[in-house]
Amino acid sequence: MPDFDKMMQRQQVLADFGELALRSSDLDRILAEACRLVGEALGTGRAKILEIVHAERQLLVRAGVGWDPGIIGFLRMPMEERTSETFAIEAGEPVISRDIAAEDRFDVPRFMKEAGVVALVNVPVFLPGGRAYGLLQVDDTRPRDFGQDEIQFLRTYSTLLGPVIDRLLLARALRSTEERFRLTVEAALDYAILLSDPQDRITDWLPGAQAVFGWTAEEAVGQPVAITFTPEDRASGQDRWETETARKEGVAPNVRWHLRKDGQRVFIEGSTRALRTPDGKLLGFLKIGQDVTERRAAEDRLRESEERFRQFGEASSDLIWVRDAETLQFEYLSPAFEAIYGEAREAVLSGDTLQRWADLIHPDDRERALSMIHRVRAGERAMSAFRIIRPSDGEIRWIENTDFPLYDSTGRVQRVAGLAKDVTEARMSAARLEVLVNELQHRSRNLLGVIASVASKTLGEEGAAADFQARLRALSRAQGLLSRYGSNIAEVGALVRAELAAHTEVHPPKVAVSGPQVLLTARQVQNFSLALHELTTNAVKYGALRDGKGQLSVTWTAERIGEGERLLTLDWIESGVDLQPEKVTRRGYGRQLIEKALSYALRARTEFVLGEDGVRCRIQLPLE
C-alpha cells in the first residue's frame, strides 16, 4: 500500500530529523539535512530554506538540496509583494503552485524559472511567538500536484523546524554575547576589574587589574581587596566602609589613591558594587575602577596654568585681552578693563563682543582700531593708540595698544591678544613738555637779544665789543636752529650754512659746502657753532672770504668707528689766500675756542694748520 508506505516514510523522516535536531547544535547542518530529507520524502530531490533578512527586506537562500552551490548561502532576493514567497509568509500557510506558467497570484523569481522550476510549494516557518523565520520551499521541474497528505506533512515539518531554529539561534547569540563580554573585559586594560567574595577576598582578577595594580592573578586571588588600599585608608577602615556601603546600598563610590604592588600610588575612579542572586543572597563584590593618575596630573597642571594666567590677568593694571581669531569675539578680558574703559566687563562680554568694544571707540578712530585687529589676525604685531569715549564719565581717553597673534601648534593664528593702557596723562604731559621746551627756547633767545642790547649800550659797537656781539649772535643762531628742529638737535649743514650766510655774500663756486645730514645734540651744537663762527670770521677778515679771491670748501662725513659709535669728520679748507700769518695767530681767543673748547667736553680732535695759501682745519667729533 503505497500511501501507507509513504506515510511511514514521512513519519521516519520526521523522527530522523527530530533526533538530529536534538543531537546537533550546528544550524547549517540541521537545515541542510532538513532540505535533504524533505526532497527525499516528496520525491522532488529539490528543496531549500529561505531566511528573512529583516534589516534589508531580503530572503537569503540559507540551505538547500538540488541547487547550485553558488546559490546556497549566497543568493538573496528582495521581498517584493508580488512574489510567491512573500505571498506565502503573509498568508501564514502553505501556498501551492502546480504550474507556474498558469500562475496569476504572484511572480516566481527568475533564477527559479531559469533552473526549470515548474511546480512549487512554499511553507512558511515561524519561530515560537509567531515571528516569521522564512520559508521551506519544495519545487519540481515538472508540473505536479501536491496532495493534502503532502501538505500536512510539510506543515508538521515546518512546525518542528521553527523551535529547532529558534533554539540554535538563541544559543549562537548567547555564545557570541559571552565571547564579546569576555573579550571586552579582558581588553579593558585601563580598567581594574576584580571580583571578591562576601568576605571581600579576591576571587577574580582580570587583566586590567593586573595592568593597573601590578599583581598577577595568581598573586592576587585569595588576598583581601584591602591590599590595593593605601595604609592610611586601611587604618581608617576605608575598605570595610566600601563593602558595607555596597552591601547596604548596592554600590559604593571608590574614588581615591590606591597602592600598587611596587609601592607606587595610582588614583582610581570607580565603584564597588554588591553582587546578589535574584533572591537577594550576597555573592560578593564587583569592583571596577579606572586609573586616572595621569589625567589627574594633567588636569592639575592645566588648572595650575589656568590659575597662573588668571592671577596674572586679575592683578595687572594694564588691560589684557584675548580674542578668538576666527570670530574675533573676546575669550578673555581682564578686570583692568573696567578702570581703563570705564565700562562693566559684562557689558562688552555679551552679544557681539567685537561690536560692543568698537562702540566704545571714538568714531574717528574706530575704523583704524578695527583694522588693527584684522592685521594682527593676519599675523602682524602692531602698536597703536586710539581714543575712546569713556561711558562712566563721557571723557575722551587715549588708549595705547600692543597687539599680537597667538599661534596654535600648526602655526595657524588661533587667537589675537593684546595689552592696553590709558596713556592720556602721559600724552598730556608730553604735550605740556613740548610747550615748555618751546617756551624755554623762546626765552633763551630773548635773553641773548637782551644781553646783546645791553652790551651795545654799555660797551659801544667798536673793537672788542663788536667781536662780543658777533659771538653772541653766533650763539643765538645756534639756539635758533635748535628750536627749529623742535627739540634738542641741530643739523651740521644747517649750522655751517647759517654761519656763512651771516658773514658773507660769497657763494659757489667760491664756497663749496657739502656733506650728509648729521645731527648734533644741544651740548655739541653750542661749542661747534662757536668754532664755526671763529673759522668764518677769521676767513672773512683774513682768509678765503676776505675779498672774493680765495676759495673755501667745507665738507664732512659721518662714519662708523666701532660698536655703536660714529665719528663726524669736518674739513674746512681755504685756498688762494695771500696769508698774513701774524694777524691770524694774533687772534688767540678764537683759535683757543677752535682747538680747546671742542676737545674739552666733546672729546673732539681738532687740527688747525696755517697752510701756504690758507687755513686748513679738521674737526673730528664723536657723535652721541
Next chain:
Amino acid sequence: MSTAAGPLVGRRILIVEDEYLIAEAMEEWLSGAGAKVVGPVPSVEQAFELIEEPEKVLDGAVLDVNLGRGETAYPVADRLNERGVPYLFATGDVRIIDDPGHRKRLRLEKPLSRQQLVREVERLVSGSPAHPD
C-alpha cells in the same frame, strides 16, 4: 692778579665742569687767587684719575653737578667724602635737588662771579692746613 699772601696760595683745587668756557674762567679766577688748579676736567672718569694720583693731595674741589649725557658729579663727591676733601657744588640747575646724600653741601648757582667763587673756596679750605708741596 696773584694775591701772594691769600688763603688759597699753594692750595690744590680740583675743578670738575663740562662747559669749557666756564671751566676756563674758573681756572683763571682760582689761579689768580694763588690756587694750584687740578684739572679742569669735564667727566667723572677723568676726575677719578686726578683724585687717585697719590702725590697730588687735594685741598678742595668745585663740582658742576650736571656733566651732560645724564652724568652727575655725585660719584666724585662721594669719593672726595671718603678722602675727607672739602668741596662745593657750582650748578646751573634750579630744580629741587633729589639727591639726599649731597643736600647739605654748599651749592653756588651759576652764573658765578670771580669774587663769589674765590670767597667760597677760601672759606672751604680755611678749616684745614695747607698740604706741603
